[in-house]
Amino acid sequence: MTSALPVRISAGPFAATTQGLAKRFGRDFALLGVELQVPEGAVYVLVGPNGAGKTTTLKLLLGLYAPDAGSVRVLDMDPRAQGPLVRAQVGYVPERGDWGYGYMTVGRLLEHHAAYFPRWDWQYATRLAQAFDVGMERRVGRLSKGVTRRVHLILAMAHRPPLLLLDEPTDGLDPVMRDETLGLLAEHVADTGCTVLISTHLVHEVDRLADHLGVMQGGRLTAQLPREVLHRNLRRYRADVPADWNGAPLLNGTVVKRGGVGREIQWSVWGDEREVARLLADSGATVRDAAPLTLEDAAVALLSRKD
Amino acid sequence: MESVLLNPAPAWTAVAREQFRSVGVALRREALVAAGFFGLLSVWIVYLNTYGFSDAKVPFSPEAGVPAVILALLVPMAVWKGEDPARRGYHRAMPVNHGAHAVMRALSGLVWTLGATLAYFAWFGVASALTGGHVDHEAWWLWLTPFAGVAVTYLLGSALTLVTAYPWRWMGGGMVAYLFLNALRMADGTRPLAELVDGVLWGRYGIGTVATGYSPVDGNRWAHHANASVWLLSTWLWLAVAISVFLYASYRQPER
Numbered sequence: 001m002t003s004a005l006p007v008r009i010s011a012g013p014f015a016a017t018t019q020g021l022a023k024r025f026g027r028d029f030a031l032l033g034v035e036l037q038v039p040e041g042a043v044y045v046l047v048g049p050n051g052a053g054k055t056t057t058l059k060l061l062l063g064l065y066a067p068d069a070g071s072v073r074v075l076d077m078d079p080r081a082q083g084p085l086v087r088a089q090v091g092y093v094p095e096r097g098d099w100g101y102g103y104m105t106v107g108r109l110l111e112h113h114a115a116y117f118p119r120w121d122w123q124y125a126t127r128l129a130q131a132f133d134v135g136m137e138r139r140v141g142r143l144s145k146g147v148t149r150r151v152h153l154i155l156a157m158a159h160r161p162p163l164l165l166l167d168e169p170t171d172g173l174d175p176v177m178r179d180e181t182l183g184l185l186a187e188h189v190a191d192t193g194c195t196v197l198i199s200t201h202l203v204h205e206v207d208r209l210a211d212h213l214g215v216m217q218g219g220r221l222t223a224q225l226p227r228e229v230l231h232r233n234l235r236r237y238r239a240d241v242p243a244d245w246n247g248a249p250l251l252n253g254t255v256v257k258r259g260g261v262g263r264e265i266q267w268s269v270w271g272d273e274r275e276v277a278r279l280l281a282d283s284g285a286t287v288r289d290a291a292p293l294t295l296e297d298a299a300v301a302l303l304s305r306k307d
Numbered sequence: 308m309e310s311v312l313l314n315p316a317p318a319w320t321a322v323a324r325e326q327f328r329s330v331g332v333a334l335r336r337e338a339l340v341a342a343g344f345f346g347l348l349s350v351w352i353v354y355l356n357t358y359g360f361s362d363a364k365v366p367f368s369p370e371a372g373v374p375a376v377i378l379a380l381l382v383p384m385a386v387w388k389g390e391d392p393a394r395r396g397y398h399r400a401m402p403v404n405h406g407a408h409a410v411m412r413a414l415s416g417l418v419w420t421l422g423a424t425l426a427y428f429a430w431f432g433v434a435s436a437l438t439g440g441h442v443d444h445e446a447w448w449l450w451l452t453p454f455a456g457v458a459v460t461y462l463l464g465s466a467l468t469l470v471t472a473y474p475w476r477w478m479g480g481g482m483v484a485y486l487f488l489n490a491l492r493m494a495d496g497t498r499p500l501a502e503l504v505d506g507v508l509w510g511r512y513g514i515g516t517v518a519t520g521y522s523p524v525d526g527n528r529w530a531h532h533a534n535a536s537v538w539l540l541s542t543w544l545w546l547a548v549a550i551s552v553f554l555y556a557s558y559r560q561p562e563r
Contacts, residue, residue: 064399075313088316088402099397101389104332115325116317116401141389161314 004253005223005270005302007035009212015040015163015195016061020070023056030056031219034070043189043196043209044224047299048216054199055095057216058165061197062087075162088117091156095167095199097148102141106151109140110158117159125158131184132177145172153181157188164188164196170205178205185209204296213295215302223302231292234301236268237276239285248283251276257301268293268301316402323411330386330415337385338423345430356438367435368443369520372453375424376518379457383465384474386416391472406558413465413553417458424457448535449520455542456518462549466556512541 014037021034031053038044046054059065060072063079063086072079079086100109106129114120129136132150140151149172156164169185170178186209189196198206214224234256241263254276257268265285269276277287293301355363390396398412399405428450435442443449468474485504492501509515509523516522520538521531 062400084316084402084404085313086402087400088314092400094397094400096396098389099400101329101333101397103336103389104329108332112325112329115321116403117314118317118321119314159314162312 005256005305006225006229007221007223009037009039009224009226011039011226012037013040014038014073015042015075016197017073018057018060018070021057021060021067021072022069023053023060023065024068029219031060034216034219034221036214036221037224038195038197039212040195041193042212043198043206044212044214045203045206045210045295046197046199046214046216047201047203047303048199049201049303052216053219054216055167058092058167058197058199061165062090062092089162091159091161091164091194093149093152093156093164093166093169095171097145097172099152100140100148100155102139104140105136106134106138106140106143107136109151110136110154113155114158120159122158124160125154128154128157128184131180146174146177149173150177150181153185157185160188160192160194162192162194164194166196166198168200168202169198170200170202182206182209203299204294207295210295213299215299217303222305227295230295230298233272234268234270234298235273235276235290235292236266236297237280237287237290239265239267239280239287241265241285245284248280248285250279250283256305268297319403319407319411322401322403322408323415326408326411327415327418330412330419333388334382334385334416334419337382341423349430349434352434352438364438364440365431365434366441366443367431368441369445369449369452370443371431372424372428372456373518375427375453376456376460379420379424379461380464380478382416382420382461383413383468386412386419386465387468406554409469409557410554413462413469413557416465417461420457420461421454424454428453446520446533446535448538449533452518452520452538452542455546456514459514459517459542459545459549462546462553466549466552469553469556470559511537512544514545516541517545 016036016038018034018036021031021036022029023031034053034057036046036057046057048054056065060067061074061079063072063083066080074086075089077086101112104112110125110129114122114125132147132154134147134150134154138147140148143151149169153166153169156166170181173181182205185196188194189209196209198209200206203210211227212224213227213230215222243263245263251267251269251271254270255267256270259266273290277290280287352363352365390398398408401408403411434440464474464478467477471477488501488504492498505513507513511522513522516538519531520533520535522534522537522541524532
């Protein structure tokens with residue numbers, strides 16, 4: 001078996017890329033050698049545990065931080081050199097809830113934001129506010145976490161940017177509003193053809209939108225691939241093994257997650273299904289089935305990878 | 308990326324106009340508190356004058372601007388309320404050059420602050436006229452001094468607010484250190500330092516001269532006289548320092 005997890009996406013063009021990106025805060029590296037590739041028109045979900053470097057990556061794409069090494073390109077522009085123009089193309093939902101001016105009403109904050117985006121669409125903003133059930137007269141600082149999130153989404157979407165950077169966009173939303181929000185986001189993507197980069201550690205919430213997955217751990221991008229490639233190549237194999245089974249050494253390096261009870265093993269393995277099944281059979285195991293993983297299961301498997 | 312139709316960046320005039328308006332909204336609460344205070348003070352003065360307290364006369368003098376000069380140091384914290392510049396917040400995520408954007412917001416605050424100083428003096432003028440208070444008829448340029456002082460302290464306060472997430476701590480710490488230094492000024496080790504700090508604040512070209520137009524006579528810190536050329540020089544010096552520090556802070560905000 002030679003098939004390592006892919007960390008490069010072959011099909012371009014890309015809306016956002018980084019090369020050898022590194023960022024340090026004090027002595028600690030938040031990012032190290034990140035090679036992100038977000039294809040144009042994709043909904044790319046960047047998954048990772050807290051502190052993996054997802055938020056830092058998004059801030060580097062916006063030009064809010066300067067990289068310590070490597071380069072960043074967003075819509076073929078360098079955010080450090082062309083920061084204002086890059087930010088004009090981006091709708092950004094930050095991780096923090098206290099973003100925006102708490103002393104303003106929602107309506108005044110939208111007015112403030114609109115002044116920065118000449119293509120701001122008031123009709124669309126009003127429609128989003130109605131759909132999100134956000135009152136224009138309410139003071140931003142007194143909104144609940146979920147309503148604040150919805151305001152952030154209006155700010156990000158109403159100027160119809162070519163790129164949406166959403167940092168934990170469903171954080172704080174109740175299930176009904178989450179469903180509504182994702183529906184509006186799907187509609188927005190279909191209407192505008194924009195690229196979306198979503199950073200989250202709750203993959204199941206954005207499952208229906210995602211078509212690309214990136215996995216970050218400890219400041220490194222350990223895998224990134226289109227969803228169909230993931231679906232095709234990462235499978236959970238259920239097999240019966242003899243009592244004296246010694247494992248399948250030829251699969252070492254491709255087993256993403258090992259599990260099982262008694263003589264039944266359940267391994268998530270990366271590779272061509274027929275070849276993996278053959279190698280398991282050669283080791284003495286009897287493969288009962290090989291099923292594709294849901295996006296969340298795949299993300300959990302990739303994040304808990306030990307091999 | 309030819310297939311993507313790029314959005315234009317905003318015109319700087321639109322940004323400057325919006326910054327001016329949004330800073331006005333940010334300062335509304337503080338303005339209401341100040342208006343309430345002066346409203347109550349007005350009622351008190353009217354009451355005293357109505358019931359025969361003939362000594363309740365409000366003087367009209369440039370020196371009344373000293374509290375405004377001190378308060379101007381704190382105004383930037385209200386201007387940047389809801390923003391922690393070092394955290395790469397909302398203000399920095401806008402499609403405008405970071406340094407220029409920070410300058411626009413801070414200068415909007417300066418315009419509002421100078422406007423508030425003017426309103427403050429207008430209140431004194433009206434109150435003085437109504438109560439028959441003493442009107443200072445000294446040199447005309449002395450009326451400019453509070454505005455120069457306000458500009459200097461506001462810009463220094465802005466620089467502090469932009470470079471640190473904790474301007475209150477730095478300001479409070481500085482004040483405590485100054486008081487402590489003065490308390491120990493007779494001790495041999497601290498006296499030179501206390502005199503240096505005093506010189507910067509209240510010396511011939513100190514900030515006190517900028518704010519009042521009065522500078523010490525022959526190094527005597529308790530005797531002052533108005534001197535236009537000394538004031539002009541000290542004002543240029545302090546403005547140059549304040550503008551430099553402010554611009555440095557605006558364009559070199561820390562990452563955190």
